[in-house]
Amino acid sequence: MSGQSLLRATGVGKSYGDRIGCRDVSFELWPGEILGIVGESGSGKTTLLNCLSANLELTAGRVEYDTRVDGMADLATMSEPARRMLMRTDWGFVHQNPRDGLRMNLSAGGNVGERLMAVGARHYGNIRRDVIDWLDRVEMEDGRIDDLPSTFSGGMQQRLQIARNLVTKPRLVFMDEPTGGLDVSVQARLLDLLRGLVRELGVACVIVTHDLGVVRLLSHRLMVMQRGRVVEQGLTDQVLDDPQHPYTQLLVSSIVSV
């Protein structure tokens, strides 16, 4: 168990004038830890994810990250190039819609190789080898390496987006409803794939979803949000099996089982 947290949020808030996106969120994320954030639409979970990943400016509090060079650093006061470098190398962001995370006019191989080149890889042979290795790890056939992502199914696009994000071995990956648009048969396979990769690479994740099944299988810890606030947090199975807050009890009891 390492003694240093990777990401630290302190009193994080975001408001749009009178409207509150999220408020007063504090937590520490540890290396290799998977944090799930659940809540209904409009509860502020995606706003929070965007605040944590420096895609939105905070209106309160701060987010710090353990950078490889300078140690714990406040994202708001970091230089723009340093922040962009972080996003390209140490972080990943998996969007619900793969089209938001992929370059649709670039081949599948190009999408994965581009991230490698962004961190300095130049040797064509090595890049191609790594790309093929990663396409294989997300269970895509080598034959599709030169095809455009638009010719892929939704599930394949999502797996490609995951390969693009993990190829640089980031230490932290943000995911916004990663299994959201996929049909159930593809979801289960993707979940298992994600779980295996995350375990193998020891990467920390913040996953936003409204699917309690996804967090039960994937996340170590859970935060439940309602109206912009965290109303309950703890060990995932404890929060789901013995929820304490009225809203969590409502959420858990509303699951339709088949």
Place this chain on the structure above:
Amino acid sequence: MSTQSEPLLVIEGLRKSFTLHLQDGLELPVFNDVDLTVHGGECVVLSGPSGAGKSSLLRCIYGNYLPRAGQVLVRHDGALVPVTGAEPRTVLEIRRRTMGYVSQFLHVIPRIPTIDLVMEPLLVRAVDAGRARDRAAELLARLNVPERLWRLPPATFSGGEQQRVNIARSFVADYPVLLLDEPTASLDAANRDAVVELINDARARQVAVVGIFHDADVRDRVATGGFDVAAYREAA
């Protein structure tokens, strides 16, 4: 229960109740002031009628339920460490290396082959995949799960087969503390014997076991002591 060894599990003043917010905040008391100490090599069998809180007590020990008061301590890496009030990552670390739990039902990712599910507790401990597979195969064989089923996901298995997969998953990793919630409930006589043998082997390895067994014959063959949860019922 006289043992010279250090206790592996200590429960002090444990209280559990549920507040049902969707039922106008109804309070459901379960138990209060539970004290229990378990040493290596012991198997403490929880007793009490249905609803007495036997499963709730096991879940509180495992960190799955949140007790209202008191504490649960488990010997982890040589020291007694609190499970109650611990950070999620600490509880998970205790579960990964020290404390195993067999639930009544199998909850796993769909469409994963049985053998991979049974190997998983070893893989998360960074055991080499080949060795993990051998050990998983050994347990499945011992529990009479036919080899032709190992490559299939357990979703279509019978209740008894699923339960044996669950047992294999929990015995594969040699946890020093084991919590068993009716592990023999839907098993036939031969398979009950296999489980009894596994439990008694674990006891011989100085594992501390706390379990719920409705089958009197199984209970008599594994128990070193009993604990009546109903005696700790809290008045509503």
